[in-house]
Amino acid sequence: MIGAEFAATLARAQGGDEEAVARLFRDLQPLLLRYLRVTVAPGAAEDVAGDTWLDVVAGLDRFSGGELQFRAWLFTIARHRAIDAARARERRPRTVPLAGSEAGERLTTPDTAEVAAERAATRAALALVAALPRDQAEIIMLRVMAGLDTGTVARIVGKKPGTVSVTAHRALRRLAAMIDRAGVL
Numbered sequence: 001m002i003g004a005e006f007a008a009t010l011a012r013a014q015g016g017d018e019e020a021v022a023r024l025f026r027d028l029q030p031l032l033l034r035y036l037r038v039t040v041a042p043g044a045a046e047d048v049a050g051d052t053w054l055d056v057v058a059g060l061d062r063f064s065g066g067e068l069q070f071r072a073w074l075f076t077i078a079r080h081r082a083i084d085a086a087r088a089r090e091r092r093p094r095t096v097p098l099a100g101s102e103a104g105e106r107l108t109t110p111d112t113a114e115v116a117a118e119r120a121a122t123r124a125a126l127a128l129v130a131a132l133p134r135d136q137a138e139i140i141m142l143r144v145m146a147g148l149d150t151g152t153v154a155r156i157v158g159k160k161p162g163t164v165s166v167t168a169h170r171a172l173r174r175l176a177a178m179i180d181r182a183g184v185l
Contacts, residue, residue: 002027006067014061035141038130040082048085052078072152128178136171143168
């Protein structure tokens with residue numbers, strides 16, 4: 001999270017400052033990729049993320065709000081692009097996705113032992129989340145990984161806040177059972 005500097009960074013980005021846009025990208029791209037790797041077809045996350053950022057840059061001058069609203073806007077766009085990508089894939093089933101290169105993450109994070117350990121833990125957590133039913137996985141990614149509140153997640157996924165809460169609760173119970181079965185902790 002950018003924090004207190006977000007408003008100034010956003011204003012500069014809206015004014016065309018490429019460095020400010022790059023800061024928004026560097027801050028949110030790893031989180032966006034994690035969300036998409038759970039919610040879209042294997043190998044499609046980077047393409048959907050690219051389409052998402054094209055839409056964000058195109059609409060940046062019309063956005064108003066704080067950092068949480070920006071993240072909600074970003075993930076709403078990402079969800080729409082993911083749906084579009086799934087529809088396009090259904091129309092062209094012969095398309096073969098390239099192996100995931102994780103190039104986006106390599107460009108946005110330093111190569112240190114600490115980052116490697118964090119990535120291993122993140123991959124393990126994402127693998128567990130990806131094993132959930134799709135609606136539960138998406139809600140957990142938005143609530144827990146993206147840090148969005150229940151009302152915002154409900155708007156993004158088109159469900160009632162109570163439904164999102166119940167789904168998140170069920171998903172977390174299912175994750176706890178999966179962890180118990182695996183003997184972790």
